[in-house]
Amino acid sequence: MRKALLAAAGAAVLSLGVAVDARAQDIKIGMPMILSGPGALFGEPALKGAQMAVDEANAKGGVLGRKLQLIYKDSKGNPDEAVRVAREMILKDEVDFLVGTFTGAEGPAVSPIAKENKIVFIAPVSKPDALTAPKNLHPYLFRTATTTTIEGRSAAELIAKLSVKRIATISPDYAYGQEVTAAFVAHLKKLKPDMEIVDQQWPKLGEADYTPFINAQLAKQPDAVFSSLWGGHFVTFIKQATPLGYFKRINNNFVAGGEAGSIESAKAIGDDYPLGIWGNSYDAFNWDGPPAHKDFIERLKKYTGQEQPSSWPSVGYIAVQVLVEGIRKANSTKSDDVAKVLPGLTVDTPIGKQTISPKNHSANRGQFWGKMVKDPRYTFAVMEKPMYLDPTPFLD
Amino acid sequence: MLEPSFLFGQFVGGLSIAMFLFLIASGLALIFGVLRILNFAHGSFYMIGAYLAWQIVHILDAKTGGAFWLAVFGAATAVAILGALIERFLLRPLYGREELYQLLFTYALVLVLADAAKIIWGTQQLSVSRPPSLAGASTIFGAVVPHYNLVIMALGPMVAALVWFILHRTHIGRMVRAAALDREMLGALGADVGRLYTLMFAFGSFLAGLAGALVTPIKTVNPGMDVEIIVEAFIVIVIGGLGSLWGAFFGALIYGQFLSFGILIFPRFSIFSVFALMAIILVIRPWGLFGKPLSR
Structure with missing residues (x-):
């Protein structure tokens, strides 16, 4: 019985290995996101927005000639679980970047993991100032969320x-x-x-x-x-x-x-x-904003099939967009290179220009x-x- | 600031918290008192009751009081049936085992039911409006009290009295109390203990479903409400005494008043006074205010 189990597990690992190898050329973005519990109501559309940004980039031929791949895991809104899945995505899925976490506790918990593994980590929703306070800030940590x-x-x-x-x-x-x-x-x-x-x-x-x-x-x-x-x-x-x-x-x-x-x-x-x-x-489908925003809302309606789309996809979308612009500007998919160009980078997002402050690595994200x-x-x-x-x- | 009308308002606020908590804690206490099972999934039954009440109101698509009360009792009954099925087919095989297995089982049930609710109802926050006849509020001694809360405050003692009556004045109640004391002896006397247990578990689940359905007009229905409530329900029955009906009743009353007046003294630590009380009780009277020390 135990042997059979081991064999089955081995086979599963092998088949997983093959699947991973076939996509080795993709740029992998790992997304720990709250997908269960009360926060899932917001985590799911945020993930959808990130997926839409990835799909749009891929439809235009990818980034630096390579396709983007979004790998997501449920952080359960729990900092320990967010850390666990972030580690798992870095070690097992070999993601190149981390974009994600939701609550004010998850972001600060995952940040040291990004530092330890020297992987760029963009927090799209975590608001607490403490996340990017001088004593906690490090070269790989960025935030496109608004702050407290x-x-x-x-x-x-x-x-x-x-x-x-x-x-x-x-x-x-x-x-x-x-x-x-x-x-x-x-x-x-x-x-x-x-x-x-x-x-x-x-x-x-x-x-x-x-x-x-x-x-x-x-x-x-x-x-x-x-x-x-x-x-x-x-x-x-x-x-x-x-x-x-x-x-x-x-x-x-x-x-x-x-x-x-x-x-x-x-x-x-x-x-x-x-x-x-x-x-x-974070966003408003009925905003009388610039044409770029109206266009974004139209695309979002198609992508989600919702006549009045949620305001949450915006956070995932912009976070991926900032990362993609960073990769383009650095002309590299290495976190060390991308981390150098992100501070001070300005990106044209659906809600307008967003600039990552060199001082606290956070965007000037209003609501x-x-x-x-x-x-x-x-x-x-x-x-x-x-x-x-x-x-x-x-x-x- | 400390006008009598304000203090009365705080008292009534605490009372309505207490009666909601009693509805949920009473089922938990009953199940523990008779079956000796600490049912972590009690909060999940409460959540399912809330979802079902929303579902029934939604299907009837009527904003009348009749539809609301139909939904409340329909939901509670459905949860009772669910509880009976779970007890009969899943929990019963575990009675002979160590208590740890039963604890693990009810915990597993929490996870399974949470996922099931997510599959059926999604992650949307759902909400039920108050029945129109109870949508208003009255000013009593200068304090505004919503009519719906008045109904709940009346319902709590009624449920307590009903349960007490069933346990102490009916044949089945005597059997239940006998089963709590000595299950084997009762079985040896020819009583169908298995059916009695199923009945009690279903009744406890009914109370959980009832509480869940009744809370929908004042609270959001969403995933996670199961875990939020179970902690508070446990605090109540620890204060009152595990397995004691009156313990649950007075535990809930004390919880409500401590929260209501505690925030006036420690505004930064709203839950502090309740936890402090629980800690003190655990130190000086670990079996709770109305419980009995374990004789073993």
Whole structure:
């Protein structure tokens, strides 16, 4: 029995070996991505965007005459698992580059693996500033995601324009929620010293019932709130806050980060979406942007078969695009060469020019913000005239 | 800030958390109390109940209260049937084995059911609106209380009373209590212990499915809700005492109030007060507030 098993395993390894050899000429990109659990809702379209970028590049004859190949594995939204699959892709699949990870914990966990193996690693979604802070930055690490600084400051810019005085925050109590809220508070104090932070709530990530937090917040009588609850947490919060009269009490002066304006969240909340609040997302299919963006959305519709495509493919697409431009500019598929040309590189992406800062290896990636409204053309709430908030003016 | 109406609002908020938690923890406690199985998959039954409730509302495509309640009881019943099948055909062969095998089995079930739910319903976040008749809220002593939460707060004690009545005032309840005490003896007396176990497991699963279906108007239905809830349910039954119905009831009440008022004292550490309480109870009374020390 054991012999038979060994033989079968051997055969499997051999057949795998043959399959790998046949594609040895491909440039391999390894993508650890969250494909199970609650985050899969966003990880799957992000992967789809990366695959679309790869397919488009291959349709145009590949890069440096070689085809691109995307190898992906489920990171389960867990830093340990992300590290394990990243290692596996480097050692077994012999990927040339890593593009991927999702949560604020996964990116920083995979970064040292990239450093250790001297492989370029581009993080398309991980936001925490700590990822590219000076003590953690290394030559192989890059980020096309937005950062907690950019997102927090964007929200502060929006709230500073409202005629409000008493500001509150509600954020999940972990790295992302803490960092983005700190960035928001610091920037708001700079913009509007007379605005006062009257309350901060820190429910745990995945809190089942926000009622006590909502009551405690309302008791402090804020007139505007910044939130960084995301995904299902945001949806749950909305469903519980609305009947408590929360949004009426703050006059809909609610600025929600954490991609609250993405169609995934809007669809989940459906008719219960509190119209008039502010949300954000990585992309917006209804953006009245440049022709390049409209063209991208048309291609995305065809590629995904969705009439109103998700905002998440954008992150995977742009990350692969930046890598491809890096390979072209370096005229090499060696990570050492690509890592040298990426800092300072500017790429024409569907959302406009993105430049990788030589200082912190992060792109000037802003997000789309807009007031959530009901548009008769769609069955779910959308951002009204979504605007791309370019972070360049308020970055250090 | 500490006005009576605000404090009352926090109290009611904690109470509604407690009653949701009790609905889910009661089934867990019952199954452990009778079958001596720590059922990790209880959270998965809760998740399946939520998905099924969404599915039924979706199929009926009606936003009436009737459709909602039909969905709730339909989902809970379907989960009960699923639980009965799992107990009868998968769990029963493991009763003679070490407890570790049963633990591993229920854990494996968590993974299998999570994947099954993903295959059937995808990764989409789903949501059910409140039944229209319960969509509003009332102001009670200055605190806003959604009507739906009022119904849940009434339902919790009703379920507790019903379970207590079944266990203590019916023939089948006496058999169940006897099975919890001495399974072999009950079998030797001619009772069909196997069927009793299946029935209890199905009933526990029904409560999980009921909780899952009832939570859909106030919470997102998505993958991962199974694991989120099981941790909280375990905290509740550890505080109250493993396997004790009233333990689950008061454990949930204490959990809700500690969370509600804990955030006023430690706003940075919302879950801290609950964990601190659990740690203290584990040190001074490891069998929980209402549990009994193991005699072995």
